[in-house]
Amino acid sequence: MLTGKKTFKLKKILAGLLSGLILLALTGCSGVFYIPGASYGYYVWEEEGNIFIEWSADRKDSEFEGEISTDGRITSHELKEWEDEDTIMTSEEEIKFMAVLGSEDYSDGFSFSLEDYSYVEFDLKINDGYDLSRINLGGFLETPGDNIFRIEKDYFEKLQKKLWYQKRPFSEFFYKLFSNKYFTFLYLFILGIIIIEILRITVFDRRKRKLLWIVVSYTVLVAVEISVYFILKFLVS
Amino acid sequence: MTEDIFKRKDLTKRFYKYFLAGLLVRLLFIPFFFQRDLLSTYQRAAETVFAGDFGSSFEQILTHIIHSAYLFIIKFIFPAINEFSPILLEEDTWISWLAFNSSYNVFTVLTLFKILYLLFDIACMFLILRLSFENEPESRLRVFKFWVFNPVVIFVLYIFARHDIIGVFATLLALLLAKKERKYWAIFVLALAIALRFFPVMILPLMVFYLARTKKDYIILSIIGISGLAALELFSYFYFERSLIFTLLNAQHFNYILSSSLELIIHDRIFIFVAAYVVIILSFFHIKKKNFDILLNYGAIVYLAYVSLCYFHPQYVLWIVPFLVMTFIRRKSLIYYHWLQFALLMVILIYWGDLVTKFVFAPVDHKFFVYLTGVIPIIERFYDSAKFVNIFRSIFTGVSLWMIYLIYRDNKKLIENEPYNSTL
Numbered sequence: 263m264l265t266g267k268k269t270f271k272l273k274k275i276l277a278g279l280l281s282g283l284i285l286l287a288l289t290g291c292s293g294v295f296y297i298p299g300a301s302y303g304y305y306v307w308e309e310e311g312n313i314f315i316e317w318s319a320d321r322k323d324s325e326f327e328g329e330i331s332t333d334g335r336i337t338s339h340e341l342k343e344w345e346d347e348d349t350i351m352t353s354e355e356e357i358k359f360m361a362v363l364g365s366e367d368y369s370d371g372f373s374f375s376l377e378d379y380s381y382v383e384f385d386l387k388i389n390d391g392y393d394l395s396r397i398n399l400g401g402f403l404e405t406p407g408d409n410i411f412r413i414e415k416d417y418f419e420k421l422q423k424k425l426w427y428q429k430r431p432f433s434e435f436f437y438k439l440f441s442n443k444y445f446t447f448l449y450l451f452i453l454g455i456i457i458i459e460i461l462r463i464t465v466f467d468r469r470k471r472k473l474l475w476i477v478v479s480y481t482v483l484v485a486v487e488i489s490v491y492f493i494l495k496f497l498v499s
Numbered sequence: 500m501t502e503d504i505f506k507r508k509d510l511t512k513r514f515y516k517y518f519l520a521g522l523l524v525r526l527l528f529i530p531f532f533f534q535r536d537l538l539s540t541y542q543r544a545a546e547t548v549f550a551g552d553f554g555s556s557f558e559q560i561l562t563h564i565i566h567s568a569y570l571f572i573i574k575f576i577f578p579a580i581n582e583f584s585p586i587l588l589e590e591d592t593w594i595s596w597l598a599f600n601s602s603y604n605v606f607t608v609l610t611l612f613k614i615l616y617l618l619f620d621i622a623c624m625f626l627i628l629r630l631s632f633e634n635e636p637e638s639r640l641r642v643f644k645f646w647v648f649n650p651v652v653i654f655v656l657y658i659f660a661r662h663d664i665i666g667v668f669a670t671l672l673a674l675l676l677a678k679k680e681r682k683y684w685a686i687f688v689l690a691l692a693i694a695l696r697f698f699p700v701m702i703l704p705l706m707v708f709y710l711a712r713t714k715k716d717y718i719i720l721s722i723i724g725i726s727g728l729a730a731l732e733l734f735s736y737f738y739f740e741r742s743l744i745f746t747l748l749n750a751q752h753f754n755y756i757l758s759s760s761l762e763l764i765i766h767d768r769i770f771i772f773v774a775a776y777v778v779i780i781l782s783f784f785h786i787k788k789k790n791f792d793i794l795l796n797y798g799a800i801v802y803l804a805y806v807s808l809c810y811f812h813p814q815y816v817l818w819i820v821p822f823l824v825m826t827f828i829r830r831k832s833l834i835y836y837h838w839l840q841f842a843l844l845m846v847i848l849i850y851w852g853d854l855v856t857k858f859v860f861a862p863v864d865h866k867f868f869v870y871l872t873g874v875i876p877i878i879e880r881f882y883d884s885a886k887f888v889n890i891f892r893s894i895f896t897g898v899s900l901w902m903i904y905l906i907y908r909d910n911k912k913l914i915e916n917e918p919y920n921s922t923l
Contacts, residue, residue: 300876431864
């Protein structure tokens with residue numbers, strides 16, 4: 263039999279797990295999270311001084327081909343889930359690779375270490391074309407601007423400093439709320455009125471100074487509206 | 500509000516509380532989610548309003564007229580809608596969908612588009628309040644609550660954003676008129692409902708059997724019942740030079756009714772829903788002491804049989820709700836089964852892929868939800884997605900058939916005039 267305390271603990275753990283899952287679902291493939299054989303695209307990240315590049319496809323035949331070069335030196339590389347038909351050529355300045363994925367081959371990748379470098383240049387193709395939105399540099403939808411792109415040495419460090427509201431989907435959501443502010447404030451105001459009305463008939467009606475509570479509620483609502491304006495302004499900027 | 504509720508202050512307060520809470524839940528979803536079909540509906544309306552093409556929605560002309568009229572009104576009140584005309588008139592569905600979702604004022608436009616459904620939903624709330632439980636204000640209020648907080652209603656109208664509520668409203672109005680024994684008006688409004696969405700045609704025989712008192716009634720009411728469809732057929736024949744009925748019969752949607760079948764030999768095949776439907780109709784026909792509650796129960800049975808045995812789109816489940824909320828009062832266990840149906844529906848809809856899963860959230864951030872890994876590829880990675888969904892589909896059918904059985908038992912009690920026990 264579970265005691266009340268234990269049940270409460272269990273509930274807390276379950277709630278924690280659930281919120282974790284929801285957060286994960288909301289942020290999508292946050293960081294470099296991807297599901298081999300389900301996710302589609304390139305995933306690039308840095309770990310303990312090594313740069314990892316992996317790719318995955320949704321079990322359909324896909325070809326991943328690319329070149330990576332640097333102004334420094336590539337000192338070593340390590341392959342991951344590499345098959346016979348996949349090729350890689352490495353030198354101190356560049357890496358060239360070509361790999362195919364299919365119904366049985368979910369993902370491939372490699373990692374490499376660098377020395378004395380200020381940037382790394384990538385030229386990554388999927389099925390002989392560019393699809394920049396499918397290249398995730400250190401995070402989901404942290405995509406490059408050009409077909410051939412460079413990342414500076416401290417790129418991943420800077421990316422880590424990015425706050426949750428600067429990342430998708432929150433950044434876009436807050437942007438839309440702020441750029442459409444007349445709607446946002448009217449919408450919040452209507453929601454506020456409904457909440458105050460519910461409070462009025464359920465809570466305030468039982469109290470003595472009913473009118474005072476209503477006035478206070480509307481004052482709070484106006485304060486919330488003003489705060490939301492400044493919060494959104496801050497989040498968007 | 501009905502008079503019996505209005506007379507009691509405690510019930511009036513509860514009514515107002517449910518109404519406000521229901522409104523709050525609805526408003527929370529209104530600006531942020533939609534399924535692609537909403538945009539298609541308004542794109543067809545835009546072709547009429549902005550481009551003057553009336554024939555853009557041939558199959559559902561009345562629903563199309565309502566949407567066109569509504570778009571025409573809101574474009575005057577909110578000129579911002581005019582900015583959307585290039586998006587709405589864009590022929591490439593993918594480009595228009597992307598442009599719509601990436602617009603900075605997508606939340607405003609979505610809200611305006613869905614307010615039409617909110618208005619019909621509110622109208623349905625007030626109709627449903629009057630539909631049954633005469634002189635039982637507590638029960639009426641509970642029916643109201645079941646509609647206001649019904650997950651299927653909220654999902655279909657405010658997350659999925661489909662227009663079935665317009666047809667449901669006309670059907671409820673027809674039922675209310677039937678309750679008040681206005682037989683010709685009831686059937687006339689039902690004919691209108693059929694012209695709006697075609698689904699109410701399934702309860703037309705029930706209504707005719709319930710309302711008809713003489714042999715002449717059967718003939719007259721049946722003719723009025725199909726008059727809406729006949730009028731549309733004539734209109735389309737002369738205006739579009741095409742047959743509406745044959746277009747519908749040959750459409751994919753009609754095949755949904757025939758989707759479950761029993762192969763016999765050579766060409767011989769039994770369409771399971773059609774056979775089940777005939778049994779349901781005949782069993783209603785042979786009830787001597789028909790009353791309005793039994794009619795409503797049979798409505799629930801028909802639509803439950805449809806979603807149990809036929810291929811359906813998620814929004815079709817809305818059609819069972821107006822009938823089910825009545826049965827909840829007499830059989831509490833049906834509420835839990837209905838919630839289970841809803842939970843199962845959330846899994847079943849995975850079947851339709853990105854369009855009805857992640858893309859529903861696209862107004863929040865279209866790029867994020869376009870590139871987010873879909874549910875189907877994730878399931879496919881570990882297990883056959885069709886099998887996975889169909890396991891839940893089968894459970895859904897099992898639950899729905901069990902609900903039919905419970906309603907059937909409720910019918911027996913109603914026929915025998917036994918007092919009901921809501922804890923059953």
